[in-house]
Amino acid sequence: MYAEERQQAIARLVSQRGRVSVNQLAREYDVTTETVRRDLSTLERMGLVRRVHGGVVPPSSISLIEAGLRERDLVNTETKERIARAALELLPPANGTIVLDAGTTTSRLASLLPLDHPLTVVTHAVPIAARLAGQRHLDLRLLPGRVRRTTQAAVGADTVEALSHLRVDVTFVGTNGVTPDHGLTTPDPDEAAVKRALIGAGRQVVAVADASKFGIETAVRFAAPGEIDVLVTDSAVSTADRRALAKAGVEVVVA
CATH class of the missing domain: 1.10.10.10 (Winged helix-like DNA-binding domain superfamily/Winged helix DNA-binding domain)
Structure with a gap:
């Protein structure tokens, strides 16, 4: 040939x-x-x-253009809601600390936080901070940095530096793409740097990603599979992908 x-x-x-x-x-x-x-x-x-x-x-x-927050929020809405509800089971005990990454699924998780479960919530996402501001059972901490228009999240050296001094019970992180061999990826280097810092701050790391993110690799990897403790997803993820993630030490929770 x-x-x-x-x-x-x-x-x-x-x-x-x-x-x-x-x-x-x-x-x-x-x-x-x-x-x-x-x-x-x-x-x-x-x-x-x-x-x-x-x-x-x-x-x-491979998505060459990063979708804006509003556009992404209209995709797979029911699935993201189920994933967010399943992720609630992974909250730390009352008075624990969590970090919420920017994203549509993590934003749904923020809206579902129980009113009788006091927490310290750290985030770099402006929409999440706006949603949680004023809730008396939460101690809200907003991270510094330059706010990207696309994701409405703080990024940059100030954000990463602030996270380097934190240690929280659970980090909830989103992703643009996930493959069992390569890991979790995002299109923007600044977003990737913040996501790495979010992961480094958490005693337990929980990724939330619907099945449409599987098989996608965007420009920058921010976590290898073994750096994630739990991945919450939906039933459309293939059995082969679930087994591969489990082999890498990731607990897969199907919403």
Whole structure:
């Protein structure tokens, strides 16, 4: 098979299967992994595939434009509500401390916090802070930083520095994409830096992500699978992905 023929076949295979690893392609076409990587580089330059950690996906699988908060809030609303309710079971005891990441699912979690369960809540998300401000059973702490218009969340060196001095019972973190082998990703480096700091501040780390986030890899990884203690998701996540996450030490809770 000539290189051009193999590359066309790879593009068709990726379109049919979705995500394919470099090793799978090497076995499929009986070539070395180095040959596969050269083929993938050629196909990516042509816009036919997108390379990700360890393999390749169709170009449509990776979001090139980060959706705004309002647009994302209109997607999978019922599923996110179920995930948020399931995540409530992971709250620390009364008078404990939590960090809430920016995001539509974490925002729903904030709106569901029980009125008879006093907590200290730390967040960098302006909409979450606005929602919780004035609630007498909560001690609300708003992190400093530059507020991004897209996510309406504080980011930057001041945010990361403030988090470096905190130790909370539970961190609830969102993600733009998750794969069992590569971990959790987000498009923006500043957001990723804050998410790493959020994770570092938590004794327990709980990720919330609906099934639409699986198989997606955006530009910047902020957590390997083993850095997450629990992932709360929905029943549409494949059995294979659940098993792979469990193998990495992640407890998967299905809402």
